[in-house]
Amino acid sequence: MSPAPPTSLRHAIAGGLILAGLALQVLRLMGLPIALPAVSYAFWLAVVLLWPDLKRGNRRQAGILAGLGMALALVAALFHGAEIAWHRLLDGNSYVVAMLVGVSFITLIGTRQGHAAPPGSAVTGRRGTGGTWLGVHLLGAVLNLSTVFMVGDRLRRHGELTLPQLLALNRGLSSAALWSPFFASMGVVMTLAPEMRFTTILALGLPLGMLAGTLSLLDLSRRFDLTEVAGYSLSPRSLLMPVGMATLVLLFHYVLTPALSIVSIITFLLPAVALLANLPRGPRWTLRRVRSHTLERLPAMRGEIALFLCAGLLTQGLSAFIGALTGSQWTLFAHFGAPQAVASFLAIVASAVAGLHPIIGVSVLASMLELEGSRQTLFAFVALASWAVGTSVGPLSGINLSLQGRYGVSGGVMMRHNLGYAAALSALVVGAILLLDAWL
Template sequence: MTLTTTPLRHRIAGTLLLVGLVLQILSFTPLFSLTRSASYVLWGSVLLLWLDIPARTRWQAGALAGVGLGLTAWARFGFGAQVDWSRILTGNLYVVAMLLGVSFISLIGRDAGGRAAALGRTGFLGMWQTWAGVHFLGIVLNLSTMFLVGDRLAKQSELKMPQLLAINRGLSSAALWSPFFASMAVVLTLVPDMAYPTIVVWGFPMAMLAGLVSSLDLRQRFALHDVAGFSLAPRSLLMPVVMAFWVLLFHWVITPSLNIVSIITFLMPLAAAVTRVSGRLRSGTRELQQHVLVRMPLMRGEVSLFLAAGLLTIGLSTFIAAWMGESWTLFAQFRAPQAIACFAIIVGTATLGLHPIIGISVLASMLQLAGSEQTLFAFTALGGWAVGTSVGPLSGINLSLQGRYGVSGYQLMRQNIPYGLIMFILMVGALWGMDAWLF
């Protein structure tokens, strides 16, 4: 779809998404308080795009928003709770703003991957190369990495199942530790006092283990002698490393009062604008316009689902506080057994077709977490996201692979079940280990 063929309604919605992102970025400064305005604008874009959202995602988002509103109304009129109606639409706003901000990095990633990538070896090493290429580009480029790598491999021949699985697993496992992923934005919003260095210490090795498990699994179950891998040249990693450096520089030196989610939200669009516009104003401006008016409206499924899940979280937490009291919590303490139970719920509901953010948000609204419990819950949620999105037939990753390369989501789920079971067992062990580390 091009700018000239994009419906006017989509272009208006894309403009609203950009306005909502700008309003949220302005809210990071002490001069403005525009969070609620940003939420109204973003919800307005969802309403404009509502009929274009895939039916199943639309049903899920509608159900989540309806339940959230219903619980809020019940808390207000059934229990007399004080409700600030003007803020009920602000749930997950930080997450959605980060998603929109990170989407701009694809404008840089277009240059970062193509020239430095080539077809690699076949067999086990080829699958490892594919996994690693998707993983290390994906920690910054997110979903756009799948198309960068997949389209490169598809130039040789139609993508084979091992290649699709390696792409799926390489990207989903980045949720275990990448600060640029939506999963990290969600947990930082829900448990802002988590210790990110601890997440990296445990999440990065788990991600590397996921790559090894994936490659061994593919070698055992498929004939890989004619399946080409994706070779990632070292210079392909330059852009992710540079972006990570700038994020940490802002976090530690320039704007230490802002969290990582906020920094990523404004830094990615800024980097894309500077990179694209400098030196070639006209073509760069046209590319930015194309991104805002054409590509950003295509994120309608993610935006609607995350906003609706945020509304559910606010509604559920308001209702529980009104019904059970402010001090009620699902567990008296949050240690390894409770973490494993929550991890199983997140993965189980994702396998049934619900996005992991739903399970994570609902559980977070029912917990009172303090100190190191926040870090343990964060790792639980990130692990549930990583495993759930790899196996779940309706995850954003699998839906994108379906739409782009014509593979069945349920076929991907069946092929991923052995991998998912192994990762489930490994994550259970990791949760016990983190519990001993933290407590």
């Protein structure tokens, strides 16, 4: 194995700042008097240092979001007399970024290379393709994007990845956004709708996720000959870690620390479990792995960290502008019911097809709504569903950009081949929205 390339001082400082942001947020959760801007500034400084390394599309999108947010806040203050808490303007989505950084530490559980789950065996045909979807869906629900590379690289041992394999990887991960508490989508939603009922979302989102898998397998079987297509077969041991982590999170949320949100619990629990898993091999081993993670993995998260922070700034600026313009009396919908929820879902998915990340549509929508408790649950489902569908089909979504960079497939190809799937899944989502609205 060749040694890793040396890390530049700029990347090392940025990685240290990201780790410091996580540590400060954990200390805040422990009750220490640390202001949220301290966490936000650490993350923003890291983004500034890593800005030259962002891909051009990510840099343009993040820059536009941040510029619009700042411009709207300035207009609200200069022309409408709004009082802006400037020192808090950068706090948007800091909770979510801290959670994302915390989740990244889960890759430290396992082998030295960071494979947090033992590999499954390769099979072919419909069973193999279904196994690829299921493996990425269940493991990715905790491990996020790293699972796509773990499974994809294993499949590539049998030759370059084919389109059915790439589509299974894409759909398996994106559909986990419907229910996984470890996904950034859930973190954003819980921040924007703190009164949402997670158990309701789980009861609806998990079955819908399984239906998305069935839909994917039927679609791929109809359009491609899967006879010789290699797939991934889960071993029972592979499920121990994600099931165990989900159980721990629910235990803390409902029994041990009920006052903390799931986002907060994940932020401190996953890094703690990762450290405890490494300590039996000694403090020096553990410190070496944390150092490697800080210098290599954390700076590599620059794209998602920049996007979430800049989208948070847009939300802050847009909320201030709308509040100043309307006296905080205007909302997009007088009542957020099924028709409004369906229209919002379709608009966010359409914006994702046009190249915008779903977080932008979700953040803009949240800034224009004033929702009571039960309506927050409906909004949360709309946001998660539009994220699941939008990231699968959006050519500039994180999953499609990652597949393009790793395996050479273009975002346009993925979008074209996912349009039918997205339309069918959208029909199921609309039905689920109607059901949830009646339920609430």
